[in-house]
Amino acid sequence: MVTFVDSLASCPPIEALRPWPGFIVDEDLWRRAGDELAAGRLGLAGLWGDRGCVQMALFSAQPTIILLRLAVPSGRFPSIASLHPPAMRLERALHDLYGLSGEALPDQRPWLDHGNWGLAEPLGTPRPHRGPDRYGFLPAIGPMLHQIPVGPVHAGIIEPGHFRFFANGETIVRLEARLGYTHKGIDGLMVGAPLERALRLAGRVSGDSTVAYAFAFCRAVEAALAIDVPPRAVLLRAGMAELERLANHCGDIGAICNDASFALMQAHCGALRERVLRAADAVFGHRLMMDRIVIGGVAEDYAAVVPVLRDLAADIERQFPPLIELYDKTTSLQDRTVGTGIVNAALVARYASGGYVGRASGRHFDARRALAYAPYDSLAFDVPLRTQGDVDARIWIRIEEVNQSLRLLRQILDRLEAQQPSAPRAALSDHLARNGEGLALGEGFRGDVLAWVRIADGRLEGGHLRDPSWFQWPLLEASIEGNIVADFPLCNKSFNCSYSGHDR
Amino acid sequence: MRRILFDNLMRAPLTEPPPPPDAPAAAHLAAQLNDVAFRRLGRSLAIRAVDAGSCNGCELEIHALNNVFYDVERYGLRFVASPRHADVLLVTGPVTKNMQAALIRTYQAVPEPKWVVAVGECGFDAGVFAGSYACVGGVASVIPVDLHVRGCPPTPVALLTGLLALIERSAAGAPSPPVASA
Numbered sequence: 001m002v003t004f005v006d007s008l009a010s011c012p013p014i015e016a017l018r019p020w021p022g023f024i025v026d027e028d029l030w031r032r033a034g035d036e037l038a039a040g041r042l043g044l045a046g047l048w049g050d051r052g053c054v055q056m057a058l059f060s061a062q063p064t065i066i067l068l069r070l071a072v073p074s075g076r077f078p079s080i081a082s083l084h085p086p087a088m089r090l091e092r093a094l095h096d097l098y099g100l101s102g103e104a105l106p107d108q109r110p111w112l113d114h115g116n117w118g119l120a121e122p123l124g125t126p127r128p129h130r131g132p133d134r135y136g137f138l139p140a141i142g143p144m145l146h147q148i149p150v151g152p153v154h155a156g157i158i159e160p161g162h163f164r165f166f167a168n169g170e171t172i173v174r175l176e177a178r179l180g181y182t183h184k185g186i187d188g189l190m191v192g193a194p195l196e197r198a199l200r201l202a203g204r205v206s207g208d209s210t211v212a213y214a215f216a217f218c219r220a221v222e223a224a225l226a227i228d229v230p231p232r233a234v235l236l237r238a239g240m241a242e243l244e245r246l247a248n249h250c251g252d253i254g255a256i257c258n259d260a261s262f263a264l265m266q267a268h269c270g271a272l273r274e275r276v277l278r279a280a281d282a283v284f285g286h287r288l289m290m291d292r293i294v295i296g297g298v299a300e301d302y303a304a305v306v307p308v309l310r311d312l313a314a315d316i317e318r319q320f321p322p323l324i325e326l327y328d329k330t331t332s333l334q335d336r337t338v339g340t341g342i343v344n345a346a347l348v349a350r351y352a353s354g355g356y357v358g359r360a361s362g363r364h365f366d367a368r369r370a371l372a373y374a375p376y377d378s379l380a381f382d383v384p385l386r387t388q389g390d391v392d393a394r395i396w397i398r399i400e401e402v403n404q405s406l407r408l409l410r411q412i413l414d415r416l417e418a419q420q421p422s423a424p425r426a427a428l429s430d431h432l433a434r435n436g437e438g439l440a441l442g443e444g445f446r447g448d449v450l451a452w453v454r455i456a457d458g459r460l461e462g463g464h465l466r467d468p469s470w471f472q473w474p475l476l477e478a479s480i481e482g483n484i485v486a487d488f489p490l491c492n493k494s495f496n497c498s499y500s501g502h503d504r
Numbered sequence: 505m506r507r508i509l510f511d512n513l514m515r516a517p518l519t520e521p522p523p524p525p526d527a528p529a530a531a532h533l534a535a536q537l538n539d540v541a542f543r544r545l546g547r548s549l550a551i552r553a554v555d556a557g558s559c560n561g562c563e564l565e566i567h568a569l570n571n572v573f574y575d576v577e578r579y580g581l582r583f584v585a586s587p588r589h590a591d592v593l594l595v596t597g598p599v600t601k602n603m604q605a606a607l608i609r610t611y612q613a614v615p616e617p618k619w620v621v622a623v624g625e626c627g628f629d630a631g632v633f634a635g636s637y638a639c640v641g642g643v644a645s646v647i648p649v650d651l652h653v654r655g656c657p658p659t660p661v662a663l664l665t666g667l668l669a670l671i672e673r674s675a676a677g678a679p680s681p682p683v684a685s686a
Contacts, residue, residue: 116601122637152606155585157553157566160603181602182557185638200632207561207657251567264505270571271518277568287659288561326505500559 004036017437018223022067030070034083043352046450046466047090049098079105086351099124112180140166140174152181159499170484175477182503190463198460206501211244212444214293216451224438224455225431230422233297234374239412240289242405247276248445249398259489260336279312297425337392341479341491351471355447356397361389367443379411391494432458467501518572526665548580552590556607557600561657562624568660587613596623598630598639599646611647619650628652
């Protein structure tokens with residue numbers, strides 16, 4: 001039997017793309033990709049627009065990523081979402097930004113476009129917009145149902161988005177999110193941007209994942225231009241990535257418990273997070289490590305890295321275990337987290353959800369392992385897995401990942417100490433004259449970040465960054481069904497999806 | 505849990521002394537307020553944070569103000585859940601067009617007297633997002649701003665310094681023209 005991947009061999013390849021294969025497909029094969037996705041033989045890694053075409057990144061079983069490109073001269077293409085619902089919001093966004101529409105797209109409502117930009121299809125052929133329309137939420141019909149509208153401005157210090165609950169008393173029947181409030185037009189700003197500016201934008205798609213984004217973006221650029229990163233820089237990048245994971249996981253563990261009114265955990269975890277950020281500041285000169293990863297390496301040598309981070313690791317290793325024990329032994333807290341907000345394994349597999357959302361529901365995927373990139377391909381670490389899929393499982397995945405990050409950090413520091421000195425950054429002069437296309441998948445604290453770039457003459461012709469939240473937000477809606485309204489903050493925090501990363 | 509609580513009782517607190525007042529901002533304020541006495545704990549301010557499209561970097565550092573190291577409540581600074589309870593709107597982001605209406609409505613819901621603090625490079629002039637079809641521009645292009653705390657993102661100390669300067673100003677009464685801090 002000829003498999004789908006085999007049949008791609010007859011298509012013209014995208015010659016300039018590195019490091020994974022890409023193909024220019026026709027509508028038939030595009031549709032077949034949709035069938036393969038629906039059958040679960042491929043996973044959706046991204047779907048986005050470019051000038052006059054749509055592109056789709058797929059997880060295949062090898063494991064590798066395959067890029068498909070379909071020219072869309074008529075502005076219409078066979079809808080993937082009609083076959084595979086995880087593509088729904090991606091296709092709605094594609095239509096809003098480029099005016100390219102999926103034929104028979106089941107949900108025709110706008111997604112990122114709220115009618116406020118003054119123009120429609122800003123990245124396609126822009127034309128005047130007729131202005132905001134009333135947004136129709138999906139109906140929930142039954143006796144005694146009421147609606148609870150929440151947002152976009154929320155009660156806490158969190159990002160903006162609208163949640164519409166349909167509830168019967170305290171029990172939630174349906175939740176539907178409306179996002180797009182933080183849409184900043186980053187894909188548009190990327191077009192024509194010099195590489196350095198594009199990198200600054202990439203580092204500001206989602207501030208909590210600035211390292212993960214800069215790391216993935218730089219890897220995509222370096223693949224496109226065949227740049228080799230010096231060994232010290234590779235280790236420093238991973239050191240930053242693990243610090244970012246530590247800071248966010250510590251913060252999240254505390255914040256989830258705080259949403260179950262267990263403030264003691266929040267106080268201690270908040271202090272741990274602050275210690276990580278201060279160590280980052282001491283070594284890298286920025287608490288969130290923004291703009292420290294640069295194309296070809298890292299911005300400076302960061303000589304203080306080993307002693308400062310050794311102290312930090314020792315500090316966390318001393319302080320974290322009593323907090324795990326505290327969580328493990330506080331039954332009143334577990335009464336809130338265990339069995340709350342369950343996402344089942346089938347849904348996670350269908351949405352190819354990454355990060356702790358996937359790994360808490362049995363999807364054993366971590367980009368550092370499945371599509372291993374330097375230096376993770378030569379470091380020892382475990383990818384924790386749970387199958388319960390509830391708030392408790394998402395907390396435990398984070399707890400175990402804190403331990404794994406410390407393990408990685410120790411190995412990174414050992415190697416930095418043992419290594420011959422090398423420049424923090426590759427010389428770029430020759431490479432910048434090249435043109436090319438690059439793809440990269442990097443593991444942020446929240447899940448896998450996909451980066452795609454096409455470069456010509458030192459500028460981006462096109463760039464796209466896909467946040468892991470695209471494949472997590474819809475599952476939050478599924479997880480909350482049948483739960484009570486008061487548990488929504490708890491569930492939401494256990495997902496901690498990015499609004500800005502999703503809205504871009 | 506008892507052991508953790510007991511250990512904490514035996515240990516010095518992590519909370520740190522306040523940052524020194526921001527000299528240029530303080531001098532500017534002193535001139536404007538006609539040498540009003542700087543009363544550090546004389547007032548409290550209720551703060552309502554509004555994300556008007558930020559990358560969430562600023563939110564992380566605003567959050568940090570509540571951790572035990574900075575502990576802003578000891579200065580009388582308190583984050584509240586409703587604009588109707590607020591004295592201060594703390595606004596982040598390049599004000600996306602999709603958040604403009606919500607920001608204006610939140611501002612209108614804050615009772616007088618009120619102050620607006622624009623946080624970050626985006627809050628100042630839209631930062632790296634300036635010129636996008638989807639962004640309006642700095643916070644001041646949408647609502648009147650009393651204080652800018654710049655930085656990408658500003659550190660918790662920079663935020664605290666700015667907010668303490670605002671406490672001193674609010675003690676004197678009416679809002680005044682924008683002051684740049686940090």
